[in-house]
Amino acid sequence: MVVENTKWTDDDKMVLEKLARTERPVVLLVNKVDEVKDKSKLLPHLQWLSDQREFKDILPISAKNGDNIDALRTVVKAHLQPGFHFYPQDYVTDRSVRFMTAEIIREKLMRFTGDELPYETTVEIEQFGKSERGTTHIHALILVERPAQKRMVIGEGGSKLKTIGTEARRDLEKLLSSKVNLKLWVKVKSGWSDDERALKSLGYRED
Known part of the structure; x- marks a missing residue:
């Protein structure tokens, strides 16, 4: 799930409610942290977000500047479950x-x-x-x-x-x-x- 720095919208709330119905792990990405001038506001907001649901990880990032993207890759890999190869390696997608x-x-x-x-x-x-x-x-x-x-x-x-x-x-x-x-x-x-x-x-x- 991706949210925007210190903002929290009705759409974010709706998505979180839908995710709450699933049993899958949810990683929360707080994007555009580079736009937060007063960084002291960021930590309390991250704490507030963590109280909304038990996220597997909460990661502040900047997709624009590339901040913490390497950490994001590590987090995603950590939660991937090993499985069988259902399609040949040269398949790009199984979608129509x-x-x-x-x-x-x-x-x-x-x-x-x-x-x-x-x-x-x-x-x-x-x-x-x-x-x-x-x-x-x-x-x-x-x-x-x-x-x-x-x-x-x-x-x-x-x-x-x-x-x-x-x-x-x-x-x-x-x-x-x-x-x-x-x-x-x-x-x-x-x-x-x-x-x-x-x-x-x-x-x-x-x-």
């Missing part, structure tokens, strides 16, 4: 192309909306097919929780959504080794992140 397509679009979505957009945002691939000429046609739906988030994703005159689409299309053409015709829509669907059936259809839950 549709899932990878959605993740590429979502990555661009997060990149170009920055910290403004909360966790409850995802991408649903509605259509995915290839024409006789070899062009891959993709229709993707961006799901958000509130109307304000929809306006944020679209941007003034559709400028932000256009940028997200352009950058995603470039990566998709590399992934699929074909020309891509990508169309994006944004839809408000309140409560989707708490809908088990919706989470399964989007690949976030297994049957």
